[in-house]
Amino acid sequence: MPLTLYNSLTRRESPFEPLEPGKVRMYCCGVTVYDYCHVGHARAYIVWDMVRRYLMWRGYDVRYVQNFTDIDDKILNRARETNSTMEAVAERFIHEYFVDMEKLNILKADEYPRATHTMDGIKRLIHELENKGYAYASGGDVYYNVRQFADYGKLSGRKLEEMQAGASGRLETAEIEAQKKQDSSDFALWKSTKPGEPAWDSSWGKGRPGWHIECSAMVRDCLGETIDIHCGGSDLTFPHHENEIAQSEAATGKSLANYWMHNAFVTVNGKKMSKSLHNFITIRDLLDGNWSGDLESNPPQPPLGKGGSKNEDSLGKGGSKNEDSLGKGGSKSESEKSKAVEPMAVRLFVLMAQYRSQIDFTEEAIASAKNGWHTLKEGLLFGSQHGSKLGWDVEKIDELTGEDNTLVQQFQAAMDNDFNTPGALTVLFELAKELGKEGNVLVHQGQTETSPELLQQKWVTLVSLAGVLGLEVPPESDSNDAVDGLSDAEIEAMIQQRKDARKARDFAEGDRIRNELKDNGITLIDQKDGTTIWHRS
Ligand SMILES: Nc1ncnc2c1ncn2[C@@H]1O[C@H](COP(=O)(O)OP(=O)(O)OP(=O)(O)O)[C@@H](O)[C@H]1O
Ligand SMILES: [Zn+2]
Numbered sequence: 001m002p003l004t005l006y007n008s009l010t011r012r013e014s015p016f017e018p019l020e021p022g023k024v025r026m027y028c029c030g031v032t033v034y035d036y037c038h039v040g041h042a043r044a045y046i047v048w049d050m051v052r053r054y055l056m057w058r059g060y061d062v063r064y065v066q067n068f069t070d071i072d073d074k075i076l077n078r079a080r081e082t083n084s085t086m087e088a089v090a091e092r093f094i095h096e097y098f099v100d101m102e103k104l105n106i107l108k109a110d111e112y113p114r115a116t117h118t119m120d121g122i123k124r125l126i127h128e129l130e131n132k133g134y135a136y137a138s139g140g141d142v143y144y145n146v147r148q149f150a151d152y153g154k155l156s157g158r159k160l161e162e163m164q165a166g167a168s169g170r171l172e173t174a175e176i177e178a179q180k181k182q183d184s185s186d187f188a189l190w191k192s193t194k195p196g197e198p199a200w201d202s203s204w205g206k207g208r209p210g211w212h213i214e215c216s217a218m219v220r221d222c223l224g225e226t227i228d229i230h231c232g233g234s235d236l237t238f239p240h241h242e243n244e245i246a247q248s249e250a251a252t253g254k255s256l257a258n259y260w261m262h263n264a265f266v267t268v269n270g271k272k273m274s275k276s277l278h279n280f281i282t283i284r285d286l287l288d289g290n291w292s293g294d295l296e297s298n299p300p301q302p303p304l305g306k307g308g309s310k311n312e313d314s315l316g317k318g319g320s321k322n323e324d325s326l327g328k329g330g331s332k333s334e335s336e337k338s339k340a341v342e343p344m345a346v347r348l349f350v351l352m353a354q355y356r357s358q359i360d361f362t363e364e365a366i367a368s369a370k371n372g373w374h375t376l377k378e379g380l381l382f383g384s385q386h387g388s389k390l391g392w393d394v395e396k397i398d399e400l401t402g403e404d405n406t407l408v409q410q411f412q413a414a415m416d417n418d419f420n421t422p423g424a425l426t427v428l429f430e431l432a433k434e435l436g437k438e439g440n441v442l443v444h445q446g447q448t449e450t451s452p453e454l455l456q457q458k459w460v461t462l463v464s465l466a467g468v469l470g471l472e473v474p475p476e477s478d479s480n481d482a483v484d485g486l487s488d489a490e491i492e493a494m495i496q497q498r499k500d501a502r503k504a505r506d507f508a509e510g511d512r513i514r515n516e517l518k519d520n521g522i523t524l525i526d527q528k529d530g531t532t533i534w535h536r537s
Contacts, residue, residue, distance in 0.1 A: 031097060052064050
């Protein structure tokens with residue numbers, strides 16, 4: 001079975017065929033570095049990390065490049081607001097990006113080009129476009145002439161006539177630009193310098209590049225004229241990716257990318273989680289338990305001036321909300337501890353949905369991801385907790401046993417179907433639940449009827465497939481973590497005992513069990529149909 005994926009360019013699923021057998025060249029649009037990343041950004045980079053890891057597992061040699069946009073009005077605004085420089089703001093948030101992404105177990109890119117380091121490639125490309133008649137200089141700026149590019153709109157499906165006047169996707173000084181443009185849909189490749197802003201020399205005078213041109217130049221510099229996969233969030237389809245295609249393809253006469261892939265949003269009550277709507281939670285705050293799910297009725301405080309974030313108030317003081325409270329030597333409050341979300345639960349929160357489906361950020365969805373991770377973690381820790389008791393040589397585990405082929409195939413079939421991670425996770429949960437039950441039996445009865453070889457095969461399969469999705473128990477995690485608190489199997493056994501007690505009209509015993517579970521941080525919710533669901537707090 002081939003790997004099939006949905007190509008935004010053709011609007012259908014098709015088998016994946018790389019340009020060069022066995023190799024994949026992949027480019028992902030990175031963050032604009034002016035603030036901490038939020039959960040929406042986490043989704044984007046977890047999804048592309050998962051795609052990259054899966055392609056590697058399928059045997060491809062993947063070269064993955066992701067940029068940092070380090071020249072932008074948002075960064076300049078932030079520098080002004082915090083009495084800093086564009087370089088310092090960018091440097092700081094590149095560092096913060098890596099801190100967050102490392103926690104989320106996102107593999108490092110093979111290369112991280114930055115706009116400020118790509119100036120030669122950017123200027124060269126603009127010159128080529130000018131020479132070929134696709135770009136024109138006007139009042140110190142240079143614009144792309146969209147009417148010259150016959151395929152303009154092929155990715156987004158928009159017709160030029162329907163496009164919004166001046167749509168550039170970024171904060172622009174629209175009025176001044178409009179006067180310099182030949183057509184309202186033209187977009188800036190180069191912008192002349194403004195007082196107090198960083199600028200680079202060029203034949204058009206001092207200035208800085210527009211946003212879209214950097215990616216075209218970086219793809220070419222780092223990966224070549226045509227690549228296999230170009231990806232990013234669905235908001236980038238237009239204008240950013242449409243403009244990248246127009247720039248690159250006009251210059252080279254070749255396709256920029258054979259496959260275009262876009263992740264759907266993390267939303268809050270159906271609206272994109274974003275800085276501008278102030279409905280976001282930073283990855284940092286989520287991991288530290290410094291958040292509330294009620295983002296709409298209790299949004300983060302309005303920022304200093306425009307376009308800012310929850311963290312903005314404290315930025316000048318050198319940190320996020322958390323850094324402030326921790327910096328004063330305080331430790332986390334009980335409520336922060338209980339709201340803290342393990343990084344792998346965030347990963348699971350993202351992978352529990354297929355990458356093209358929207359995910360609404362709610363406390364319930366996070367609780368469900370936490371629960372799921374608890375189950376998986378218990379399964380993943382089975383080897384270190386019970387392996388030696390079962391006579392396994394955990395050190396040599398890879399040499400000892402193969403994986404369960406049927407389950408591997410089931411996993412692969414799901415992933416080959418346009419990266420259907422919810423389907424793939426079903427396989428992992430099945431294994432983790434079985435191992436959790438076996439672990440419970442081992443703890444309480446000292447032995448199990450299942451053979452050590454079979455258990456080992458299940459465990460090896462689980463660890464290996466979870467690793468393909470980047471779901472790993474962090475090395476520093478105490479192997480007792482999973483036995484901290486009740487296991488899923490124990491909880492389910494207690495729920496059954498409570499049910500039996502209530503059936504026998506022993507309500508006092510039923511209440512006692514409910515309270516015991518509550519003391520262990522487990523909340524029961526009785527459903528109308530007589531079943532009981534539960535979650536950890
Ligand atoms: N809510 C979201 N859900 C999924 N992906 C997102 C979300 N917000 C941003 N992204 C993606 O993250 C990547 C980096 O985005 P970028 O730095 O341009 O931020 P942005 O989209 O401007 O965010 P914001 O609107 O919050 O400022 C892009 O691929 C973008 O599509
Ligand atoms: Zn880009």
